[in-house]
Amino acid sequence: MRYALMLAFAAGAFAQNIAVKGDTVHTAAGAPISNGVVLIRDGKVERVGPASQVQIPAGFQTLSAKVVTPGFVDAHSVVGLSGYQNQPQDQDQVERSSPMQPELRAIDAYDPNEKLVEFVRSLGVTTLHTGHGPGILVSGQTMIVKTRGNSPEAAVMVPVAMIAATLGDGARESQPGRSPGTRGKAIAMLRGEFIKAQDYADKLAKAEKGKEPPRDLRMEAFARVVKGELPLLVTVHRANDIISAIRLAKEFNLRLVLDGVAEAPMVLEEIKASGYPVIVHASQHRSDGDAENISFETASKLRTAGIPFALQTGYEAYVPKTRVLLWEAGIAAANGLSFDQALASITIDAARILGIDKRVGSLEPGKDGDLAMFDGDPFEYTTHCTGVVIEGKVVSSEKR
Amino acid sequence: MIRSFAMFAIAAAALAQTTPIAFTGARLIPISGPEVPNGVLVVQNGKILAAGPAGSATIPAGAQRVDASGKIIMPGLVDSHSHIMGPEGADGSAALQPDVRILDSLDVRDSRLQKAQSGGITVANVMPGSGHVLSGQTLYLKLRDGRVIDDMLIRLPDGSIAGGIKMANGTNPRRAAPFPGTRGKTMAMARDLFIKTQEYRDKVRAAGGDKSKLPPRDLRYEALIDVLDGKRAVQHHTHRHDDILSVLRLAKEFNFRVVLQHVSDAWMVADEIAAAKAPVSLIVIESPGGKLEAKDNSLASAAALEKAGVLVGFHTDDGILDSRLFLRSAALAVRAGMSRDKALYGVTMANARMLDLESRVGSLEAGKDADFILLSGDPLSVYTKVLETWVDGVKVFDRSNPKDRLYQTGGYGSADRQSALHLHGGEEDHR
Numbered sequence: 001m002r003y004a005l006m007l008a009f010a011a012g013a014f015a016q017n018i019a020v021k022g023d024t025v026h027t028a029a030g031a032p033i034s035n036g037v038v039l040i041r042d043g044k045v046e047r048v049g050p051a052s053q054v055q056i057p058a059g060f061q062t063l064s065a066k067v068v069t070p071g072f073v074d075a076h077s078v079v080g081l082s083g084y085q086n087q088p089q090d091q092d093q094v095e096r097s098s099p100m101q102p103e104l105r106a107i108d109a110y111d112p113n114e115k116l117v118e119f120v121r122s123l124g125v126t127t128l129h130t131g132h133g134p135g136i137l138v139s140g141q142t143m144i145v146k147t148r149g150n151s152p153e154a155a156v157m158v159p160v161a162m163i164a165a166t167l168g169d170g171a172r173e174s175q176p177g178r179s180p181g182t183r184g185k186a187i188a189m190l191r192g193e194f195i196k197a198q199d200y201a202d203k204l205a206k207a208e209k210g211k212e213p214p215r216d217l218r219m220e221a222f223a224r225v226v227k228g229e230l231p232l233l234v235t236v237h238r239a240n241d242i243i244s245a246i247r248l249a250k251e252f253n254l255r256l257v258l259d260g261v262a263e264a265p266m267v268l269e270e271i272k273a274s275g276y277p278v279i280v281h282a283s284q285h286r287s288d289g290d291a292e293n294i295s296f297e298t299a300s301k302l303r304t305a306g307i308p309f310a311l312q313t314g315y316e317a318y319v320p321k322t323r324v325l326l327w328e329a330g331i332a333a334a335n336g337l338s339f340d341q342a343l344a345s346i347t348i349d350a351a352r353i354l355g356i357d358k359r360v361g362s363l364e365p366g367k368d369g370d371l372a373m374f375d376g377d378p379f380e381y382t383t384h385c386t387g388v389v390i391e392g393k394v395v396s397s398e399k400r
Numbered sequence: 401m402i403r404s405f406a407m408f409a410i411a412a413a414a415l416a417q418t419t420p421i422a423f424t425g426a427r428l429i430p431i432s433g434p435e436v437p438n439g440v441l442v443v444q445n446g447k448i449l450a451a452g453p454a455g456s457a458t459i460p461a462g463a464q465r466v467d468a469s470g471k472i473i474m475p476g477l478v479d480s481h482s483h484i485m486g487p488e489g490a491d492g493s494a495a496l497q498p499d500v501r502i503l504d505s506l507d508v509r510d511s512r513l514q515k516a517q518s519g520g521i522t523v524a525n526v527m528p529g530s531g532h533v534l535s536g537q538t539l540y541l542k543l544r545d546g547r548v549i550d551d552m553l554i555r556l557p558d559g560s561i562a563g564g565i566k567m568a569n570g571t572n573p574r575r576a577a578p579f580p581g582t583r584g585k586t587m588a589m590a591r592d593l594f595i596k597t598q599e600y601r602d603k604v605r606a607a608g609g610d611k612s613k614l615p616p617r618d619l620r621y622e623a624l625i626d627v628l629d630g631k632r633a634v635q636h637h638t639h640r641h642d643d644i645l646s647v648l649r650l651a652k653e654f655n656f657r658v659v660l661q662h663v664s665d666a667w668m669v670a671d672e673i674a675a676a677k678a679p680v681s682l683i684v685i686e687s688p689g690g691k692l693e694a695k696d697n698s699l700a701s702a703a704a705l706e707k708a709g710v711l712v713g714f715h716t717d718d719g720i721l722d723s724r725l726f727l728r729s730a731a732l733a734v735r736a737g738m739s740r741d742k743a744l745y746g747v748t749m750a751n752a753r754m755l756d757l758e759s760r761v762g763s764l765e766a767g768k769d770a771d772f773i774l775l776s777g778d779p780l781s782v783y784t785k786v787l788e789t790w791v792d793g794v795k796v797f798d799r800s801n802p803k804d805r806l807y808q809t810g811g812y813g814s815a816d817r818q819s820a821l822h823l824h825g826g827e828e829d830h831r
Contacts, residue, residue: 084689119687266812286719287815295810319690319720327686330782331725335809379782381731 016392017041019056020371022068026340028347028362038068040369043391048363063394065386069343069378070363071126071370073350074325075279076233076259076312078133080110080117080145084321090114093133093315095140099173099180100193102163102221104140106131112145112155116322120313121147122396123324123385124372127157127351127360132164133315134235134260137171137186138193139164141221142233144354146370148390157356162233162257163225165190168241168290187244194252197222231255233279237290239263246274257353260285260314262294268305277353278302278309280345282323283331285314299345300336310350311342330379342379375399420444421793422459425469428452429779431748432763441473443770446792451764468774472784474744475763476522476771476791477726478751480681481635481661481715484512484723489528489536489566495579496593498565499619500536502528503553508546511807511815516716516723517543517797518808520786522771523554523752523761524723525715530568530637533580533589537623538635539563540755542771544791554757562757564659565627568637569646570693587646594654597624633657633756635681639693641665648676659754662717664697670708679711679754682746683720684729702746703737712742713750724786724808731780744779 018040025036027048037054039046047054056062083090092109095101110130111117120128131142142161149155165171171186173179180186200219204212224230232254234245242261249256256276258264262285264271264278271278280299287294295301302309311332313323325346333342351361359368369392376383388396421443428439430451440457442449450457459465488505490497506526516524522543528535539553540562546552554562569586573579580586600621607613626632636647636658644663651658660666660680666673673680682702689695705712714729716722721729730743738746752762760769770793777784786808789797798804806814 084687085692085695086690087692115688263812284722284725286722287810288719292815293810293812295814297809297811316690319694320685320687321690322687324686327782334783334785381728381782382735382780384735 016394017057017060018369018389018392018394019060019062020068020373020389021051021062021064022373023066025068025363026070026343027364028070028344029364036068038363038369038371040389040392043369043393045363045365045367045369047365063373063387063389065373066376067374067378068363069124069372069374070347070361071368071372071388071390072124072325072346073127073129073310073354073356073361074120074125074313074346075129075310075350075353076142076314077120077128077130077322078315079120079128079313079322080112080114080130081106082133082315082321083111084115084119086318086321093131093139094135095132096136099136099171099178100138100189101140101218102138102225103217104132105160106141106143107152107156107159110143110145110152110155112149112152117147120322120325121388121390122398122400123326124378124388125325126370126372126388126390126395127356129161129350129354131161134164134166135170135315136166137180137189139166144356146390148393148395157359158354160224160230161354162231163221165232165234167234167236167245168238170235170237170290183241183244187248190248191251193218193222194226197226198252201227225254226252228253228255231257233257233259235259237262237281237294239266241290242267243270246270246276249276250274259312260291262291262298264298264307265295265301266293268301268307271302272305272307278307279312279350279353280309282312282314283328283335284323296331296335299332299342303337303341308349308353309345310353311345326378326385327381330381333379339377339379420449420460420463421466422463423466423468423473423774424454424459425467426471426473426774428764429472429474429744430764431475431745432765439473441764441772443772443790443793446770446794448764448766448768448770448772450766471787472775472777472779473764473772474775474779475748476761476773476789477520477747478713478749478755478757478762479516479521479524479716479718479723479726480659480713480751480754481683482516482521482524482526482718482723483529484516484524484526484718485510487526487528490532490534493578495532495573495589496534497532497536497620498534498593498623500528502526502536502539503549503561503563506539506549508549508552512718512723513543513546514797514804514807515814516718517789517791518786518799518804519722519724519726520773520775520789521716521723521726522773522789522791523755523757525564525635525751525755527564527566527635530566530572531575533567533569533573533586534593535566535568537563538566540757542791543796544794545796554760562755564633564635564755565624566635566637567647570637570639570643571691572637583643583646587650590650591653593620594624594628594650594656597621597628598654601625601628627656628654630655630657633659633754635659635661637661639664639697641668643693644669645672648672648678651678652676661715663701664694666701667698667704668696670701670704670710673705674708674710679713679750680705681713681715681751681754682729682733683717684714684732685721686732699732699736702733702743706738706742711750711753712738712746713754714746715751727779727784728782731782734780740780
């Protein structure tokens with residue numbers, strides 16, 4: 001609450017009144033508008049419509065572009081925690097001292113001045129779901145930020161978004177004697193912690209004032225998961241591990257978000273029946289390990305099955321250090337998604353899965369004035385991003 | 401499975417040898433000349449008989465005609481740096497191992513071969529890694545459907561096998577002894593090897609063909625004589641601007657031909673590269689960083705090199721980039737200012753030149769190998785699909801075949817776990 005308030009002040013202080021004209025305006029909330037205008041007043045979208053119906057008020061800064069889209073929402077990234085130099089001093093996405101550390105807060109690690117924050121912003125990303133990464137059983141918390149601001153507080157939208165976990169080979173500890181060493185052990189450890197967290201939450205709820213159990217940061221975090229306050233984000237690829245994640249979530253009545261899911265096409269019915277949403281792997285995620293059967297068509301198959309999904313850039317361990325969201329969506333659009341579906345997967349559908357669709361993800365009155373401008377089809381490699389606006393402020397104007 | 405492979409090879413060879421095939425109606429991108437809106441391509445016996453505007457080429461009687469209207473035909477893509485099929489070069493015993501051949505390590509059943517074919521790649525320089533100052537001998541391969549690696553080799557006129565020498569500087573080969581610990585040491589070790597090779601070569605020359613006077617055979621120096629004699633190129637991994645200049649200095653001192661590989665900081669030293677007349681095989685990475693040496697990499701390198709007059713090719717470094725998306729490198733270079741013609745040259749002819757194969761591949765010209773691809777649309781568009789890939793007049797990839805399509809899109813059965821099953825007693829042929 002306090003964060004939100006600070007953000008509102010910050011935004012109010014710097015917001016400008018901007019009119020953005022587009023030969024085509026994709027709103028992600030209905031059909032594209034030809035020769036459209038987006039009016040942004042005090043950081044919020046005031047009106048969107050054809051130029052013939054939307055008068056640009058005096059004093060509005062006017063920008064124009066061939067194509068205008070909502071600012072992109074990257075549904076899962078590690079940008080800001082996993083730095084571009086890829087050296088020990090800039091890698092804060094996984095802490096290896098213990099396999100389960102849900103108490104690690106993203107806001108204590110997010111660097112809003114990391115080079116890749118500016119980089120992804122210059123290619124249209126205005127909202128990032130980032131934080132602790134995949135690669136260990138429970139790595140910590142994630143957060144949602146706008147790609148601006150000089151401090152985590154100035155960037156943050158949602159300080160604690162989800163608890164990040166990994167199942168399958170990615171959760172396996174490689175050193176002998178350390179757990180989990182097997183898939184079975186990983187699930188047993190999570191079940192054990194969740195039962196403890198339920199007890200902790202029960203004791204806390206029943207305790208008389210002054211007689212609460214001692215604070216335990218780990219239990220506090222897991223308690224929020226078992227109480228359904230925070231989603232558990234499970235990065236998982238192999239079909240049987242996807243099923244394990246669903247089994248675990250049903251046992252504890254968790255809010256599960258499936259992440260990655262290279263082998264989702266093999267268990268579409270089970271995912272659909274579970275009702276859980278999916279943040280699907282980057283189109284270019286490499287074919288290796290648990291993800292060896294990965295496909296450019298995963299997103300399209302989820303779509304056909306009617307499973308809610310969003311696209312992500314995910315975590316990259318080496319070169320390139322981050323994927324570019326719009327090109328990942330472009331590959332999905334070239335492999336079975338329509339243009340509108342691919343665009344939705346990095347705007348409104350991502351916002352819905354992250355629970356922030358009242359604020360971002362489409363160009364509609366009352367929402368944040370976040371948008372991106374292009375000199376052609378945004379998904380084409382030869383098209384440039386010509387500008388990016390966050391809450392009415394131009395944050396990138398270089399042609400990229 | 402082996403029997404079906406053999407049958408396929410024989411059937412394909414027979415087809416390539418006997419019946420001319422004429423593709424009509426397609427837009428041709430010959431690379432050697434301007435694009436042809438309505439072109440005809442005729443192939444026979446594994447070679448291109450004719451490529452040009454409709455009406456300019458005689459279609460032989462009895463030719464099989466293929467209507468390719470609405471499609472694009474361009475030369476098969478040449479990848480000047482790849483790691484498909486699991487190349488294993490030098491081991492941890494020494495920093496310089498020119499005697500090691502990846503010829504002795506490649507797995508032709510690796511699904512990444514099929515994936516590369518599905519991306520339109522017909523020739524690849526398959527190399528050992530970059531964790532050594534010199535990690536071994538590379539292979540310039542035709543991506544035919546090989547049953548054994550010999551089926552994919554390219555024979556030079558003297559009967560030897562086409563390939564280069566892989567070297568690296570910068571951080572990758574810096575490790576605990578016996579590897580170099582500094583950049584200065586890296587270059588000293590490389591210079592020492594080339595000096596010893598010069599001495600060995602001089603002894604061989606002095607023997608004048610008299611076997612009794614030859615020095616004892618040394619596989620390390622033997623492998624490098626061709627480099628000193630200009631017959632083979634050094635394919636040199638290098639990223640940082642000063643490391644690039646170190647490579648140029650080394651090549652000048654020993655007068656060998658070098659292809660600069662990766663070259664993240666190329667945009668900083670484009671003029672120096674141009675002055676040295678060194679070709680650049682560039683990696684096009686979408687974002688900065690991932691390792692210290694790549695922190696300043698820029699999509700603008702290709703345009704900067706083009707402007708400076710450098711021969712620019714692109715590569716996948718598969719598995720760093722995905723062979724199925726190789727054309728994207730050319731497209732992203734155009735995004736950052738390179739000309740369309742030079743970008744398409746960079747995935748074909750430029751690489752053919754860097755691999756000394758320009759007389760055989762890289763363009764659609766009569767007499768060249770019948771290596772070509774059919775595309776569904778413009779080669780620089782994200783929406784374009786490789787529809788067919790042909791090597792030496794044999795179709796090795798066809799998107800309309802579900803098994804081939806699986807490799808192009810991915811999905812269950814497209815990976816090595818599956819091909820391993822096939823290898824170990826599975827009854828189904830995966831190609």
